[in-house]
Amino acid sequence: MNVSVNVNGQQREDDVEPRLLLVHYLRDVLGLTGTNVGCDTSSCGACSVHLDGEAVKSCTVLAVMADGRSVTTIEGLAPSADEMHPMQRAFQENHGLQCGFCTPGMVMAATSLLREIPDPTEQQVREGLEGNLCRCTGYHNIVQAVLAAAKSGGAQ
Amino acid sequence: MIPAPFEYVRATSIDEALGALAEHGDEAKLIAGGHSLLPLMKLRLATPSVLIDIGRIAELSYIREEGDEIRVGGLTRHHDVEHSPVLRAGCGLLSHVAGFVGDPQVRHRGTIGGSLAHGDPASDLPAAVVALGGSLVLRGPGGDRVVAAGDFFEGFLETALAPDEILAEVRVPKTPGAAWSYQKFVKRAQDWAIVGAAVVRNGHTGVALVNMGSTPIRATAVEAALASGASAAEAAAHADEGTSPSSDLNASEDYRRHLAHVLVRRGLEEAGA
Numbered sequence A: 001m002n003v004s005v006n007v008n009g010q011q012r013e014d015d016v017e018p019r020l021l022l023v024h025y026l027r028d029v030l031g032l033t034g035t036n037v038g039c040d041t042s043s044c045g046a047c048s049v050h051l052d053g054e055a056v057k058s059c060t061v062l063a064v065m066a067d068g069r070s071v072t073t074i075e076g077l078a079p080s081a082d083e084m085h086p087m088q089r090a091f092q093e094n095h096g097l098q099c100g101f102c103t104p105g106m107v108m109a110a111t112s113l114l115r116e117i118p119d120p121t122e123q124q125v126r127e128g129l130e131g132n133l134c135r136c137t138g139y140h141n142i143v144q145a146v147l148a149a150a151k152s153g154g155a156q
Numbered sequence B: 001m002i003p004a005p006f007e008y009v010r011a012t013s014i015d016e017a018l019g020a021l022a023e024h025g026d027e028a029k030l031i032a033g034g035h036s037l038l039p040l041m042k043l044r045l046a047t048p049s050v051l052i053d054i055g056r057i058a059e060l061s062y063i064r065e066e067g068d069e070i071r072v073g074g075l076t077r078h079h080d081v082e083h084s085p086v087l088r089a090g091c092g093l094l095s096h097v098a099g100f101v102g103d104p105q106v107r108h109r110g111t112i113g114g115s116l117a118h119g120d121p122a123s124d125l126p127a128a129v130v131a132l133g134g135s136l137v138l139r140g141p142g143g144d145r146v147v148a149a150g151d152f153f154e155g156f157l158e159t160a161l162a163p164d165e166i167l168a169e170v171r172v173p174k175t176p177g178a179a180w181s182y183q184k185f186v187k188r189a190q191d192w193a194i195v196g197a198a199v200v201r202n203g204h205t206g207v208a209l210v211n212m213g214s215t216p217i218r219a220t221a222v223e224a225a226l227a228s229g230a231s232a233a234e235a236a237a238h239a240d241e242g243t244s245p246s247s248d249l250n251a252s253e254d255y256r257r258h259l260a261h262v263l264v265r266r267g268l269e270e271a272g273a
Helices: A022-029 A086-093 A103-116 A122-128 A140-150 B014-027 B037-042 B078-083 B085-090 B092-098 B104-109 B112-118 B124-132 B220-227 B232-236 B253-270
Strands: A002-007 A010-015 A048-051 A054-057 A070-072 B007-010 B028-031 B050-053 B063-066 B069-073 B135-140 B143-148 B153-155 B166-173 B179-185 B195-202 B204-210
Touching (some): A054 B104, A086 A103, A103 A122, A103 B104, A122 A140, B014 B050, B014 B166, B063 B085, B069 B085, B078 B085, B078 B092, B078 B112, B092 B179, B092 B195, B112 B124, B112 B166, B179 B253, B195 B253, B204 B253, B220 B253, B232 B253
Parallel strands (some): A002 A070, B007 B050
Antiparallel strands (some): A048 A054, B069 B166, B135 B143, B135 B166, B195 B204
16 A cells, blocks of 8 residues: 655655555655654554644554655654754763663653643653653753753744 | 555445445444454454445534533544533533543554444443443434444344444533542553542442453442442442453453452442442
């Protein structure tokens, strides 16, 4: 089945099997391997991307469901190749990652959260990231990073 | 994990969806947000040969007041139920409980109709709709029929929805002055309830239990005790009557019975019973 998806600002046209998951379309067809497959059961959030601007778990969306819609992955977040998005910069400055596997999903979930709640409390950040698991950090610095990003344009 | 192959049909109206259901019979499954069905398909516990995508039928996504009811279109996403000013003002329990389904990413995709039609006794919204005394509009080739929420859930993942019907609308009574509570016991924030309890007090007190049997269960013994003047603690002691909780990795049957007592008491107390 033919799908037409705007991915990170570029219009993509591909013939895909209906059973192809969005995360496999992004990684295996388009080569955008920044989006990780973690649990593959919509629990861990590592595969989070934006679908029409809202965070979703791309392991639980079919590529055909994204037809005619726009998808943003971690590769499409930064304004240019040599400038990080404010959320990425905040994760770096606040040591919001260790192994980094959960980070693309965390960053995409966090930017989606700030679009809904631009100036969240710590509690709102913790609840807003309940769909993303991190095995390294204990979450503290991730929460600090999101709070810092809220003060520096992270909702953009 | 990759689902088994299937034929994909995208319906853009209710009539198209009903036509596709009539054509393909019980070989077909409807998919909206996909957050109940796709995980089953990835595990190959569900292998529909035709998938009818109703996720783009805009006419089934709405929240509106109608007389003494609030009517929610079957394709309304949990995110929209959670944040609806109409529901927050007129039926706070339903929007509150929608905020407990999965996590924000799941709530951006999953729909109230999908959650109810899936019929999982561990999910949050079925018990809320049962406690509220809501009803469901099932649309089929012969028109609409309205089923009380308490009669809709027939068994584990089994409901009164026929293979040629769509769950078109959820109706809940307006309860603007009601006190309510939702108690959910989980190990991780995003998980299914190990046990849960939904309480709403609006003159009469409605109590429904999550994951205490093969369907959401109305705690009628608790309601009867309250009606005859029992305290919250006395009434909550009846919480597991008539239930048949399972034992699994998360909890034994006895522990679930204990949780039902504790959660119902907390719910009644929070709702001021």
